[in-house]
Amino acid sequence: MLKEPINEAVPSQEADLSDEKVCAVSAWMFDRAGRGVERSQWLIKERPVTLYLNDREVVTLLCAGHHLDELAAGFFFAEGFVETSADVEGLEVNEAEGKVNLRIRSDASLTERLWQKRTVTSGCGKGSLFYYSLDALLSRPVKSTLRVSTRQVLDRVEDLNRLSQTYRRTHGVHNSAAAESDRIVLFRDDIGRHNAVDMIVGHFFLHDLSLEDKLLITTGRLTSEILIKAAKMRIPFLVSRNTATDLAVELARSLNITLIGYARAGKFTVYSGEERIIQNR
Amino acid sequence: MSLYLDNAATTYPKPPSVYRAVRHALEEVGATPGRAAHRKAREALGMVAAARVQVAGILGIGDCDRVVFTKNATESINVVLKGWLRHRDRVVISGMEHNSVVRPLRRLSSLGVVFETIRCRPGGQIDLDDFRKRLDPSPRLVVLVHASNVNGALQPLQEAAGMCSKRGVPLLLDAAQTAGIQPISATDWDLGMLACSGHKALLGPPGVGILYVRPDLDVLPLMEGGTGSRSEDVLQPEFCPDRYESGTPNLPGIAGLSAGIEFILERGMDRIRAHELGLGSMLENELSGMQGVKVLRPEIRGTGAVSFTIDGLNPGDAGAILDEGFDIAVRTGLHCAPLAHQTLGTFPEGTVRVSPGYATTVEDIEYFLRALRALLSRR
Numbered sequence: 001m002l003k004e005p006i007n008e009a010v011p012s013q014e015a016d017l018s019d020e021k022v023c024a025v026s027a028w029m030f031d032r033a034g035r036g037v038e039r040s041q042w043l044i045k046e047r048p049v050t051l052y053l054n055d056r057e058v059v060t061l062l063c064a065g066h067h068l069d070e071l072a073a074g075f076f077f078a079e080g081f082v083e084t085s086a087d088v089e090g091l092e093v094n095e096a097e098g099k100v101n102l103r104i105r106s107d108a109s110l111t112e113r114l115w116q117k118r119t120v121t122s123g124c125g126k127g128s129l130f131y132y133s134l135d136a137l138l139s140r141p142v143k144s145t146l147r148v149s150t151r152q153v154l155d156r157v158e159d160l161n162r163l164s165q166t167y168r169r170t171h172g173v174h175n176s177a178a179a180e181s182d183r184i185v186l187f188r189d190d191i192g193r194h195n196a197v198d199m200i201v202g203h204f205f206l207h208d209l210s211l212e213d214k215l216l217i218t219t220g221r222l223t224s225e226i227l228i229k230a231a232k233m234r235i236p237f238l239v240s241r242n243t244a245t246d247l248a249v250e251l252a253r254s255l256n257i258t259l260i261g262y263a264r265a266g267k268f269t270v271y272s273g274e275e276r277i278i279q280n281r
Numbered sequence: 282m283s284l285y286l287d288n289a290a291t292t293y294p295k296p297p298s299v300y301r302a303v304r305h306a307l308e309e310v311g312a313t314p315g316r317a318a319h320r321k322a323r324e325a326l327g328m329v330a331a332a333r334v335q336v337a338g339i340l341g342i343g344d345c346d347r348v349v350f351t352k353n354a355t356e357s358i359n360v361v362l363k364g365w366l367r368h369r370d371r372v373v374i375s376g377m378e379h380n381s382v383v384r385p386l387r388r389l390s391s392l393g394v395v396f397e398t399i400r401c402r403p404g405g406q407i408d409l410d411d412f413r414k415r416l417d418p419s420p421r422l423v424v425l426v427h428a429s430n431v432n433g434a435l436q437p438l439q440e441a442a443g444m445c446s447k448r449g450v451p452l453l454l455d456a457a458q459t460a461g462i463q464p465i466s467a468t469d470w471d472l473g474m475l476a477c478s479g480h481k482a483l484l485g486p487p488g489v490g491i492l493y494v495r496p497d498l499d500v501l502p503l504m505e506g507g508t509g510s511r512s513e514d515v516l517q518p519e520f521c522p523d524r525y526e527s528g529t530p531n532l533p534g535i536a537g538l539s540a541g542i543e544f545i546l547e548r549g550m551d552r553i554r555a556h557e558l559g560l561g562s563m564l565e566n567e568l569s570g571m572q573g574v575k576v577l578r579p580e581i582r583g584t585g586a587v588s589f590t591i592d593g594l595n596p597g598d599a600g601a602i603l604d605e606g607f608d609i610a611v612r613t614g615l616h617c618a619p620l621a622h623q624t625l626g627t628f629p630e631g632t633v634r635v636s637p638g639y640a641t642t643v644e645d646i647e648y649f650l651r652a653l654r655a656l657l658s659r660r
Binding site: 080083110113114117119120121122123124125126127128129130133134136137138140141 | 594596601605606613630631659660
């Protein structure tokens with residue numbers, strides 16, 4: 001089931017230039033003067049993939065069509081359908097038909113009953129920041145002694161950009177990475193920012209590895225959904241070159257996650273958990 | 282399995298006889314009590330009079346004409362606070378009071394009424410030494426909730442009532458949670474006033490409250506209007522219960538309440554109390570042993586209501602999970618008693634409250650505990 005060890009999960013130049021994720025199409029390019037020229041254009045692939053849990057259809061995701069095992073495992077783990085890799089009986093990937101079936105031996109009935117059920121607040125007592133009760137159940141404040149310097153934050157974002165060859169060719173993907181303070185340990189990209197993160201989560205889940213001492217770096221906006229996903233994985237650092245939403249910041253403060261946005265051009269903004277940042281002199 | 286554990290809000294299900302009585306009053310009797318001389322009106326009046334006798338009996342009220350039917354306990358409390366207190370009057374309340382007491386007093390404070398709070402012990406019971414000090418000088422009124430709607434904490438009512446009686450201070454007892462489950466002797470305890478609802482432990486339908494005012498206390502009515510008595514007089518009657526009962530009475534509600542009390546008397550209040558307190562203790566003991574769960578234990582338990590918190594999980598989320606995930610109805614948050622939660626240290630999020638009733642079984646509580654363990658296993 002496990003295709004690659006963690007230390008080989010960062011793409012090489014050759015691997016990323018394969019046609020696994022991209023394809024070329026012919027297109028006409030026009031300029032202001034009205035001149036048109038036909039060119040071959042790189043595009044990211046888009047595929048519907050339906051995820052099944054013990055043969056029951058759960059959701060269809062639109063994705064770039066690669067690392068489907070990780071995508072499915074990450075989705076089911078992050079959404080609370082499966083708790084440990086020991087509960088996994090099998091993972092069947094049918095790339096041609098766009099189907100992935102995760103077989104688990106544990107009982108997922110509680111998650112199935114709660115999944116995407118909106119919490120109805122009574123107005124009697126301070127309400128929850130969560131809008132899904134299942135998220136509230138699975139998220140806890142993150143305890144971590146991890147400290148990262150300002151230079152390391154910027155260097156890891158630079159690393160993410162450097163690894164993003166598909167983005168440079170297509171401008172059609174979001175990138176995500178799990179990083180230690182001094183290196184990126186896993187890189188994934190996809191047309192959906194959630195998918196890219198789910199692949200990271202799925203990879204760690206399938207290898208029975210923890211994300212609790214890692215930074216999660218993404219090119220996507222820092223919304224509540226990504227923040228909650230990080231909280232469920234107990235990830236202490238969430239970094240993006242993009243901006244955050246107010247709810248994500250509120251959740252980050254409540255869940256003790258260091259939330260960093262606008263990490264680009266040698267600067268970044270810390271919305272929450274700044275005590276984990278070591279200032280370089 | 283659908284499980285209702287919110288009996289502190291209102292009892293569900295009611296005894297079948299309650300539903301039948303409500304239906305009978307609406308379908309078979311129909312008339313307005315005391316407003317006409319025809320047989321149906323007389324029958325209706327007889328039903329209300331009989332209910333008054335039953336209520337007087339179960340609350341230890343010596344004169345059944347002192348039993349007043351209101352809309353709910355909140356209205357009964359409002360009648361007392363707004364009909365008894367005047368500018369610059371001082372009121373002493375416990376730190377466990379419901380918003381039905383605190384909110385009217387907040388409004389009255391803008392009119393010059395001042396109120397102060399008796400210190401409570403960690404489980405919510407009033408500190409009698411602190412209470413004694415606050416009775417000197419004598420306040421105009423003392424308000425005590427008999428048992429907390431948050432954690433079931435029972436107040437040392439007879440001691441407190443004795444202290445009030447000795448100093449001639451009227452005591453308003455909020456018996457919303459205890460009427461029907463705890464022995465109450467309004468006359469013997471020399472209570473100044475008593476307020477309670479009819480739809481909780483008295484097992485009646487919503488829409489009927491009860492008020493008792495001691496004959497020597499001149500509490501002004503909240504409303505004036507038609508009473509079916511002395512209609513030639515433009516002034517409101519001075520006698521009870523008409524002084525406080527303007528407008529058409531809730532005959533179906535009162536009939537249902539009557540049936541509820543009958544059920545209690547047949548089954549036995551002592552037996553019902555032992556059953557509910559037993560379930561409350563079972564809950565308390567089992568919950569106390571669960572990691573990450575903190576139970577708000579009362580010094581003395583007066584009802585089956587048990588409140589608890591779960592580390593890091595908002596009570597509203599816990600309630601939603603119990604509802605959607607296990608089909609269990611509990612009440613979460615502040616229970617309309619923010620003052621009590623401040624006293625117990627659970628403000629502003631509140632707690633999860635589980636309140637068994639007469640119809641709750643040991644198997645029900647075991648199902649709830651299994652559900653909660655399943656919930657906690659995902660934390």
